[in-house]
Every structure is written in C-alpha cells, then in structure tokens.
Amino acid sequence: MIKFKVKKRLHGAQGDFILDVDIEVGEGELLVIFGPSGSGKTTILRILAGLERPEEGYIEVNGSVWFDSKININLPPQKRDVGFVFQDYSLFPNMTVFENIAFGMKKKNPQKVIELLKLANMEELKNRKPTNLSGGQKQRVALLRALAREPKVLLLDEPLSALDPETALTLGEEIKRFQKRFSIPTIMVSHSKEETLKLADRVCQLSNGKVISIGKPKDVLFSRKLSPKFSLKGILLEKSFSDPVCILSVAVGSEVVQVVVSKEEGQELNVGDWVLLSTKAFVPSVRKIKTSS
Numbered sequence: 001m002i003k004f005k006v007k008k009r010l011h012g013a014q015g016d017f018i019l020d021v022d023i024e025v026g027e028g029e030l031l032v033i034f035g036p037s038g039s040g041k042t043t044i045l046r047i048l049a050g051l052e053r054p055e056e057g058y059i060e061v062n063g064s065v066w067f068d069s070k071i072n073i074n075l076p077p078q079k080r081d082v083g084f085v086f087q088d089y090s091l092f093p094n095m096t097v098f099e100n101i102a103f104g105m106k107k108k109n110p111q112k113v114i115e116l117l118k119l120a121n122m123e124e125l126k127n128r129k130p131t132n133l134s135g136g137q138k139q140r141v142a143l144l145r146a147l148a149r150e151p152k153v154l155l156l157d158e159p160l161s162a163l164d165p166e167t168a169l170t171l172g173e174e175i176k177r178f179q180k181r182f183s184i185p186t187i188m189v190s191h192s193k194e195e196t197l198k199l200a201d202r203v204c205q206l207s208n209g210k211v212i213s214i215g216k217p218k219d220v221l222f223s224r225k226l227s228p229k230f231s232l233k234g235i236l237l238e239k240s241f242s243d244p245v246c247i248l249s250v251a252v253g254s255e256v257v258q259v260v261v262s263k264e265e266g267q268e269l270n271v272g273d274w275v276l277l278s279t280k281a282f283v284p285s286v287r288k289i290k291t292s293s
Helices: 041-049 097-103 110-119 135-148 165-182 193-199 217-221 263-267
Strands: 002-012 015-025 030-034 056-061 064-068 082-085 153-157 186-190 202-207 210-215 231-242 245-252 255-262 274-280 283-288
Touching (some): 015 202, 030 193, 030 217, 041 082, 041 186, 082 135, 097 110, 097 135, 135 165, 186 193, 193 217, 193 231, 193 255, 210 217, 231 263, 245 263, 245 274, 255 263
Parallel strands (some): 030 186, 030 202
Antiparallel strands (some): 002 015, 002 056, 056 064, 202 210, 231 245, 231 274, 245 255, 274 283
C-alpha cells in the first residue's frame, strides 16, 4: 500500500503552478497517471523515488514512512526500496545485459538473473551490450533490472513511448504479466489512452498539477461524444457482452475509441484483430479486415 500526499511548486510552460495530489495505490495494483505533458506526472515518480523533495506532504509505503514534512523525515533514494524504469532506459553501455540486470540487486544472485531472463525470453542475449539491442530489448532489460531489486514499489516513466506500436503492445503485455506475477504496487506515467486502457487497474488523470479524475480506465478515459461520420482502421483491444449488444474498445493510432455493436457482430471478432470502424446514420459498424502484416 502506498499513501502519497504532497505539494510542490512547479515551473510550467504557462507559468508556475502547484502540484497538489493525494493518491493511494493498493497491493499489487497498477495505477496509471495520465495527462498532458507538463502536468506533473514524472515529478510524482521522482518525489516517490526521493529524487525530488516536495515542500510539504507525507509518503508511506507498506507502513514505513518515507517522507513527512511535519516531523522532518526524508529517506534518501538509496534507502527507498524502489525499482525505477526510466523513459530513456538508462542502461550502462559498458555492461552486458546480465551485468545490467545484476547491478541493482541487493544481494548478488546469478541464478535469479537467469530466471528473469528466461521469463522475458532473453537468456540468449545475456552477453550482449546495450548498443547491440533493439529499443524493445533495452526496455525489457531496464524492467528486469528494476524487478531484480525486489522493490516495494515499481515506477514506470512512459516505458513504451519510444517504441513502435507493435513492440509497445507486446512489451505492455509483458509489463502487466510481470507486475501481476510479482504483485508489486506500480505507478506508471503515460499520455497514451491505448496503454492506459490496456495496462491500468485504475487511472489518475492529472491536469496542471491537480487530480481531476480517478477510477477505472473506461470511466476516466471515455467520453460520450459521438462523431457523426468516420471511417478508421484500428486494433481490437477488448470486447465485452451486455445483452443484446457487444462493447468494443479499439485502438486507433494513439487514441482508443469505444463502439457498441450487435452481439452477432461482436462474436465474429477477436482481440488483436484489425478492424474497420465506420458509421452510417449514427449506427456504428465494425468489420474485420485483412492486413499484410
């Protein structure tokens, strides 16, 4: 359990503003902090990791107080049990994959490193240097290094933003699988609706330093506005049935749309299908399409 209540003055493109948030993250929960650039998302991660200090507030993790401005408690970063996956990977270029993962371990355990590599299907890459890895492979190494610390909190700063859509989709599934396997309370920063819908247990929507909405991904992300005419290609992320209809969540570029179709149409579709969305007289239609990929 994470209890995080802080205030800090920040400098934004539109001038100074106050980051003022009060959030909690349950055991094994993945909370996505969603919002535009410059709203204070990454600052929340840095404060939790001890890399920045708020002006006032309180941070408690699993009953241990990490920060309390009233009684002047502020644990240094090295005493905070945090696994941090940065947006730019931050791997050591002179170390192998194996050495990068082992670097952050509290107690060196080569067998555990091998086990983590096997879980990510990367055992054959253990002796490679980061310069010989793809972007997706580098991000996997960064994630495994964070997990190897056996942290009490996992922090992910836009971990998929630099990857192509297909790699991001695959790695996102791996992040969710690892996070649930190790049951680590996780806070992830994102400005992608697709990532948020796919990965989050709950979403905290941030704007100009303030929490404007928090709850289940669908409740926070979807508006009820309907465009009268459109024809778009996307990937089916999720479907659910509610007689007599089927509700589809479809990724279109960096956006996610929700469409209601007939139960019969929904039964013909599978998660992962490429689909074509269109409307006629405000009646949505979704059909599977073939792609060359």
